[in-house]
Amino acid sequence: MKLTHGPIKTDEIKLRWLILGELAAWIGSSFVWPLTSVYLNKQLHISLSMIGVVLFFNCAGNILGSMIAGRLYDRCNPYPLILWGLGLGAVVLFIMAAFHGWPEYWIWLTITGFLSGWDGTLINSIATSLKKYPSRYVFNVLYFSQNLGVVTGTLIVGYLYDYSIVLLFIIAGALFVIAFINAAINYRPIINFSKERSNKEKSGEKQKAQPMPKRNFMMTITFLTTLAVTWLMYMNWESNLSVYMVSLGIPFHLYSLLWTLNAGVIVIVQGILTRFPHIFKNLFHQIVFGIIMFSLSFVTLIFAKDFPHFALSMFILTLGESTAFPAIPAYINELSPITSKGKYQGAIMVASGIGRALGPLFGGMIIDHAGYIPFFTVAAVIIFLMVLLLIPMYEKLRKHLTIYK
Numbered sequence: 001m002k003l004t005h006g007p008i009k010t011d012e013i014k015l016r017w018l019i020l021g022e023l024a025a026w027i028g029s030s031f032v033w034p035l036t037s038v039y040l041n042k043q044l045h046i047s048l049s050m051i052g053v054v055l056f057f058n059c060a061g062n063i064l065g066s067m068i069a070g071r072l073y074d075r076c077n078p079y080p081l082i083l084w085g086l087g088l089g090a091v092v093l094f095i096m097a098a099f100h101g102w103p104e105y106w107i108w109l110t111i112t113g114f115l116s117g118w119d120g121t122l123i124n125s126i127a128t129s130l131k132k133y134p135s136r137y138v139f140n141v142l143y144f145s146q147n148l149g150v151v152t153g154t155l156i157v158g159y160l161y162d163y164s165i166v167l168l169f170i171i172a173g174a175l176f177v178i179a180f181i182n183a184a185i186n187y188r189p190i191i192n193f194s195k196e197r198s199n200k201e202k203s204g205e206k207q208k209a210q211p212m213p214k215r216n217f218m219m220t221i222t223f224l225t226t227l228a229v230t231w232l233m234y235m236n237w238e239s240n241l242s243v244y245m246v247s248l249g250i251p252f253h254l255y256s257l258l259w260t261l262n263a264g265v266i267v268i269v270q271g272i273l274t275r276f277p278h279i280f281k282n283l284f285h286q287i288v289f290g291i292i293m294f295s296l297s298f299v300t301l302i303f304a305k306d307f308p309h310f311a312l313s314m315f316i317l318t319l320g321e322s323t324a325f326p327a328i329p330a331y332i333n334e335l336s337p338i339t340s341k342g343k344y345q346g347a348i349m350v351a352s353g354i355g356r357a358l359g360p361l362f363g364g365m366i367i368d369h370a371g372y373i374p375f376f377t378v379a380a381v382i383i384f385l386m387v388l389l390l391i392p393m394y395e396k397l398r399k400h401l402t403i404y405k
Helices: 015-029 036-043 048-075 078-098 104-127 135-163 165-186 189-203 214-238 240-247 252-275 283-301 307-335 338-370 372-400
Strands: 002-004 402-404
Touching: 015 078, 015 104, 015 135, 015 165, 036 048, 036 104, 048 078, 048 104, 048 338, 078 104, 078 165, 078 189, 104 135, 104 338, 135 165, 135 252, 135 307, 214 240, 214 283, 214 307, 214 338, 214 372, 240 252, 240 338, 240 372, 252 307, 283 307, 283 372, 307 338, 307 402, 338 372
Parallel strands: 002 402
Antiparallel strands: none
């Protein structure tokens, strides 16, 4: 394994400001996505199939935003890009406060999906420029911040939704304004990073677009495939599983409680991983552990008939999410040349988006034709097959990988 080290910068963005921005943005986002299906169906009387189309457009927008932002990060100054993303996010949310009927809600949700992919890719890409901390630590902390935002947002949204949906959008917009101001003031060091990168390219010190080594690329594609497949199955927790639980006589509010459990466990696990970063021998072991937990969670769903068993399945699923999902972008960052980091962080968002977009449809087709238990079985087997793909690929390539520190 070859190591390529980058210089440690003293004027880079402080990690705490990235954390603050992510916390504000994710609390704001968590005011919107939990209520979308309920609001469209119960208030605007939109059919569930049409809601599926709306969510597909949201995910498609996310994929497009991720692809464009990743490419632009490698070619342009990221500072105005992130400001545009956060600023437009605030504007759209304030517009939603005034105009949230049908079909304009569909339009706004597509735009927010695009901006979510845009902002997420840029933040992950900016995080790759931080050299003060190991990439594993940086991505664990950011994932912790995102899910702390989800815990906070989902706890508040249930109360505010009954009071006023307009107030929800106004507060969400205000949180994006906070994220925008934070970025405008504290993300300025990324300008110097961009200038240094540009100067190196002009002087010929670095190639304009250094290609990822072949073996790194093979390992990265394996990680991206695993991520897409995992999200393909995971999205059924957010869609089809609610119908299954209600059909078993479990109240809907207990299904919602599972997501508070999910975010809470992520916050705890990320806190532990941040405090003790070497619990796992390396990032690959952390990823494999996480994917195995995903598979095991669907195995336990086969036998779940009451809320405690669903809570156990969610706990196991969350162990997988909190270990694998932050480790994959951290590892791909180490596999990516400096001139291509934005491109491959964007690819991570695209892979996730493809799984998220197709997951409810894939699960729904199997459930309609065979039922829930066969779907849980298929999901467990397919995710475990990803483990059987990952391990031999890693063993074959690991001594030949180039690691960019």
